[in-house]
Amino acid sequence: MKQDAGPRESMSVDHIPDAVPREEPRTIAGNKNPYTVRGKTYTLLPSPEGYKSQGIASWYGRKFHGHTTSNGEIYNMYGMTAAHKTLPIPSYVRVTHRENGRSVIVRVNDRGPFHDGRIIDLSYTAAKKLGFVDSGTAPVEVEYIDPRQYRGAPSSLPVPPAPPSVLTASLGTSRSSGSPQMPAAPSPAYSGGYEIPDNTYLQVGAFSSREVAERLLVRLQVVTSYPVRIYTSKESAFFRVRIGPLKDSYDLLMLRETLAQHNVPQAHIVYQ
Known part of the structure; x- marks a missing residue:
């Protein structure tokens, strides 16, 4: 990709919790010192304790999604991570948007941004939660969090509403994509994924014709290793095509991205 971008379709990230500071060993990976980029x-920092700085934050997304970070982990634009030029890897920081007061906690596992005036490069999700995805940059304050003294708790997760009894979709509906396919990335440590109810499915369509539902089922079986089935009930004449049950929030997001790459209609979360 020549130009970076977020997911092909805007999505809510309110359900993705902040990174939780914890003590981790710092290895050579990602901590070469000193290092040179573009001639600079x-x-x-010899000691990150007490670090606090103000400057401009930016974010990076699909262009780097699935690629390795500076310490060898897989970058996940749906995780709560960040890139910083001089903090040890890994480090945890609180990033506060100075104009709207929003705040998030992220885990630094990458190097950058290598642009004058920018002090941190956030994942797509972190930038979305701070409210500056559309503008691209924002004035922020970055403060180091010492895991040994952290007493916070993970963000509480909202309970999803019950879905409608019938969610319809047209097999002819599709979304075109002019972007190249990106590799599906395994979930890295502390990616931001969390457990979801074991009765969580993605419903891709509901059709009055079983033949149409079966054609979609065949398409889906090629693009996912999750079970794909057609569900019916006495209360409804619709044939519902569902994928699942799903394992966790990261797999759910990645499956939606995979479906989008294959021009499959927008899927909805259902619980059965």
């Missing part, structure tokens, strides 16, 4: 040499 950077030296890591």
